[in-house]
Each structure stands twice: as structure tokens, then as C-alpha cells.
Amino acid sequence: MSVELNYLDTGGDGVPLVVIHGLFGSADNWRSHVKAWEATRRVITVDLRNHGRSPHVEGMGYDAMAEDVTRLLDRLEVPRAHLLGHSMGGKVVISLARLAPERVASLIVGDIAPVAYGHDHxxxxxxxxxxxxxxxxxxxxxxxxxxxxxxxxxxxxxxxxxxxxxxxxxxxxxxxxxxxxxDYETIMGPTAGEGAFSGPTLVLRGANSHYVTDEMLPALREVLPEAEVVTLEAGHWLHAEQPEAFRDAVDRFLVRR
Known part of the structure; x- marks a missing residue:
């Protein structure tokens, strides 16, 4: 069953940028980026289930979390969006892109691959x-x-x-x-959906992070064959460690869409 997610919406015209946080994060973590982006585009930041101000419910499956976001887009009457997700949020947006590609104008994935990881928390x-x-x-x-x-x-x-x-x-x-x-095992597991998302995709990874290594790139490209991979001089929290470089990479990608 889907959850009615808490969100922040800057309003505006055009295809919005939907931003989704990682594990233990929230929409609030993206305020500085939203201030920069809202000058040129509509930005919607989301609290995933069990995070921020969204409801607490059982189940952290990527199919369920992708459905939560899809239902939010329905409520906001957004037929298509640019999706940006970091870490766990990256797996959510990859899952949504595989399950409902018609809703995705482009995909931006922050330092995560569509693979299973070991315990790290x-x-x-x-x-x-x-x-x-x-x-x-x-x-x-x-x-x-x-x-x-x-x-x-x-x-x-x-x-x-x-x-x-x-x-x-x-x-x-x-x-x-x-x-x-x-449901931590599910969070650390692979994304939901089958097949590849062939739409425009940007993957931003940290040079000092182990989440998207060179060895993972073949598995990543099986799911995201059109992915442009950009490496920033940062760790896993690359959007916080290198905010300007992160934002510049996103802006260069989106300006072509």
C-alpha cells in the first residue's frame, strides 16, 4: 500500500526536478541546492516513508517506495519529471525508472549502483x-x-x-x-523492476567512495545503458562535500534536456 509522502514544492512551470534523499536523510538536507535551482526550474523535494515528516509504516521495498513517489506525482498532476536520488534515494529513482519509464524525463543518480551491498550502518x-x-x-x-x-x-x-x-x-x-x-536487508539489496532504463541518465560518484567502483560499472550499465558517469573529488555525501561541483554537473546535464 502506498504512503502519502510529505514534500516541498517550489512551484513553477515546466518539467520539475524531483529530489529524493538517502538513508537517514530528508528533504530538509537539500535546502541550499533547492535555493539555487528554484531560480530556473520547479523543484520538488520528498521525504520517503519512515523519514522526515512522512508516515512510519512497515516495508522499505524499492517497489513500494517507487510507488509512493509515483502516487505523489499523480497528486501533483506531474506526468513526467527529472528524478534525482542520492544513495538509497538513487535506488528509488532507478526503480521508478524501470517500473514506469514513461514518467521519467531524465535520471540523475548520486553515488549508488543498482546492486546489493553489504552491511554498512x-x-x-x-x-x-x-x-x-x-x-x-x-x-x-x-x-x-x-x-x-x-x-x-x-x-x-x-x-x-x-x-x-x-x-x-x-x-x-x-x-x-x-x-x-x-527491513534493512531490503534497503541494502538491489533495485526493483526488470530490464534497462534507456533514457538520459547521469551518475555522479565520489572518488573517495566505495559505492560506485569501476568494478561495478558493467552491472550499472546493464540497468542504465545510457549513463554518463562523472566522478567528483568527494566521498559518499558528494552533494554536501562538493556542493558547487555537484550542482554544476546536474545543471550541465539538465540544460541539455
């Missing part, structure tokens, strides 16, 4: 669980709790974007953490 789950049980009163306490398991400050700052003020005054997570962790 054990410390993150441990840190988020520590946050839940610790019930921090402020962000300094939250950072200390996260720091017991997550040593990288940049990762802690990213995870802390999921905190909101609770009714009793402390900070709480707005993630559907139980639902995400229960």
Missing part, C-alpha cells in the same frame, strides 16, 4: 538507539550520545538533522527507526 543504528534511550535535552547532549558509537563528526551532524523537539521538551528522532532497521 551498524554503528549508526547503535548511535541512534543510544539517542532514543538517552533522551537528550539539547543538541550537545545528543552529539555526546551519538559519539559513543559514531566517531565521525560529519556523520553525527547529518544524523542530528533527524532530531526534533518533543512534546515534553526534550529531543526525539523523527525517523521510523524500527521500520528501517527491520
Amino acid at each position: 551498524d554503528t549508526v543504528f547503535a548511535g541512534l538507539r543510544r539517542l532514543e534511550e538517552g533522551k537528550p535535552a539539547n543538541r550537545r547532549e545528543a552529539d555526546d550520545l551519538l559519539g559513543e558509537h559514531v566517531k565521525e563528526r560529519a556523520v553525527r551532524l547529518f544524523l542530528a538533522t533527524n532530531l526534533e523537539r518533543g512534546e515534553e521538551g526534550g529531543l526525539r528522532l523523527r525517523l521510523g527507526l524500527d521500520e528501517i532497521q527491520e
Whole structure:
């Protein structure tokens, strides 16, 4: 069953750019990029199920998440869109492109391939669980709790974007953490759909990331045969580490569409 997703829409004419975050992210993470893009195009940023301000429900399958986004496009009366997804969001947009290619004007994939990955978030789950049980009163306490398991400050700052003020005054997570962790194997698995998406595609990968290695490119091109692969001097969070280079690559790709 599809979920009615939370979204932000800048409005405007033309084919919109739909932006989809990765695991533990939200539409809020893309505000600076949206400010730049909204001057020239309509931008719609989405909170996937169990993330941001969208509902918490069981199931993190890519077919279901792609259906959520398709139903949102229906609600907004958007027949076709440029789709941009980072990490898990990249797998969502690849899945949507395979399942409903007629809805996709072009595809932009941020540092992910349509393949299965191994476990990579054990410390993150441990840190988020520590946050839940610790019930921090402020962000300094939250950072200390996260720091017991997550040593990288940049990762802690990213995870802390999921905190909101609770009714009793402390900070709480707005993630559907139980639902995400229960279906983590599916999240780390391959994309949904069969066959290839033959439309215009840009894949942006980080030079310092292991998510789209040269060894993965043959499998990627089986699913995305028209993919233009651009490597940025960044890690996995390339849109945050190299925002201007990321945005320039996206703009150069979209201006040709």
C-alpha cells in the first residue's frame, strides 16, 4: 500500500526536478541546492516513508517506495519529471525508472549502483538507539550520545538533522527507526523492476567512495545503458562535500534536456 509522502514544492512551470534523499536523510538536507535551482526550474523535494515528516509504516521495498513517489506525482498532476536520488534515494529513482519509464524525463543518480551491498550502518543504528534511550535535552547532549558509537563528526551532524523537539521538551528522532532497521536487508539489496532504463541518465560518484567502483560499472550499465558517469573529488555525501561541483554537473546535464 502506498504512503502519502510529505514534500516541498517550489512551484513553477515546466518539467520539475524531483529530489529524493538517502538513508537517514530528508528533504530538509537539500535546502541550499533547492535555493539555487528554484531560480530556473520547479523543484520538488520528498521525504520517503519512515523519514522526515512522512508516515512510519512497515516495508522499505524499492517497489513500494517507487510507488509512493509515483502516487505523489499523480497528486501533483506531474506526468513526467527529472528524478534525482542520492544513495538509497538513487535506488528509488532507478526503480521508478524501470517500473514506469514513461514518467521519467531524465535520471540523475548520486553515488549508488543498482546492486546489493553489504552491511554498512551498524554503528549508526547503535548511535541512534543510544539517542532514543538517552533522551537528550539539547543538541550537545545528543552529539555526546551519538559519539559513543559514531566517531565521525560529519556523520553525527547529518544524523542530528533527524532530531526534533518533543512534546515534553526534550529531543526525539523523527525517523521510523524500527521500520528501517527491520527491513534493512531490503534497503541494502538491489533495485526493483526488470530490464534497462534507456533514457538520459547521469551518475555522479565520489572518488573517495566505495559505492560506485569501476568494478561495478558493467552491472550499472546493464540497468542504465545510457549513463554518463562523472566522478567528483568527494566521498559518499558528494552533494554536501562538493556542493558547487555537484550542482554544476546536474545543471550541465539538465540544460541539455
